[in-house]
Amino acid sequence: MTTPVSTEQPGYTRSYLADQHAGQLARLQTLERAFDPLSHRFFERLDLPDAPAILDLGAGAGSLAGWLSQRYPDATVTATDIDTRFLVDIPGIKVMTHNVTTDDFHPASFDVVHARALLCHLREREAILTRAATWVRPGGWLVIEDVSLQPSLRSTNPLFRKVAQAGITLLEQSIGSDMFWADTLPDRLRDRRLCNVDHRTLAGRIGDDSPADTFWAATTTQAAPSLLKLGLLTQHDLDRMASLRADPAFTDTALAFVSAWGQVP
Ligand SMILES: C[S@@+](CC[C@H](N)C(=O)[O-])C[C@H]1O[C@@H](n2cnc3c(N)ncnc32)[C@H](O)[C@@H]1O
Numbered sequence: 001m002t003t004p005v006s007t008e009q010p011g012y013t014r015s016y017l018a019d020q021h022a023g024q025l026a027r028l029q030t031l032e033r034a035f036d037p038l039s040h041r042f043f044e045r046l047d048l049p050d051a052p053a054i055l056d057l058g059a060g061a062g063s064l065a066g067w068l069s070q071r072y073p074d075a076t077v078t079a080t081d082i083d084t085r086f087l088v089d090i091p092g093i094k095v096m097t098h099n100v101t102t103d104d105f106h107p108a109s110f111d112v113v114h115a116r117a118l119l120c121h122l123r124e125r126e127a128i129l130t131r132a133a134t135w136v137r138p139g140g141w142l143v144i145e146d147v148s149l150q151p152s153l154r155s156t157n158p159l160f161r162k163v164a165q166a167g168i169t170l171l172e173q174s175i176g177s178d179m180f181w182a183d184t185l186p187d188r189l190r191d192r193r194l195c196n197v198d199h200r201t202l203a204g205r206i207g208d209d210s211p212a213d214t215f216w217a218a219t220t221t222q223a224a225p226s227l228l229k230l231g232l233l234t235q236h237d238l239d240r241m242a243s244l245r246a247d248p249a250f251t252d253t254a255l256a257f258v259s260a261w262g263q264v265p
């Protein structure tokens with residue numbers, strides 16, 4: 001049971017994760033370095049028809065959209081976001097301002113619709129998933145990738161568990177994120193009657209200088225003022241956590257990157 005930490009309307013755009021933060025581009029790039037290898041693994045095996053239409057929703061800083069345009073040179077890759085500021089200088093992609101919560105596409109417009117680290121943060125995730133499936137052509141793929149923070153709550157280290165729980169509470173209450181939704185993705189895709197549903201998970205650790213560790217640290221640093229302001233953690237907690245992370249004897253599983261896909265019949 002958690003107590004409300006904010007009376008403001010929750011949402012990504014006003015949150016500590018949003019793009020107005022000075023460090024946001026660098027933070028998004030840490031996410032890309034951690035998540036891209038898993039995303040590439042799916043697309044490296046995927047055969048698409050000639051001149052496929054690919055949609056990347058909430059494309060962020062655009063590393064995956066740029067990579068997709070190279071992987072499928074004859075594709076039209078459309079990268080959308082509510083804030084397209086970082087989607088510049090990426091050859092081969094079409095950039096569109098689009099709010100996935102309220103804006104639509106015509107049915108059966110794309111051979112692939114992809115969203116990564118997006119739906120877990122949007123309260124309307126179930127309705128968006130249903131709508132996104134309608135944007136895929138028969139035979140095409142819906143590919144949803146998200147982050148689960150479930151592994152961090154299984155840590156045997158009480159300080160890390162406390163910091164992780166504070167982060168999850170902040171995400172839930174200031175944004176509306178569900179940081180366990182990723183664990184249910186295959187079922188969510190089957191619910192939409194997709195076929196050939198499958199998934200892969202990549203564990204991300206902290207304390208080992210890995211890309212996941214860097215992403216975790218960048219996000220915690222960006223969240224720190226909100227965690228302190230809302231009384232979820234003290235500066236002492238954050239200092240002790242920084243020391244723990246730097247301790248060569250400490251490493252732990254912090255999160256899971258989940259990649260799930262299904263084909264529209
Ligand atoms: C955590 S970032 C992930 C970026 C990218 N998909 C990646 O994995 O590298 C979430 C992105 O979703 C965008 N976003 C948030 N709410 C959105 C909405 N309602 N419609 C479209 N994009 C949104 C944010 O601006 C941000 O770029």
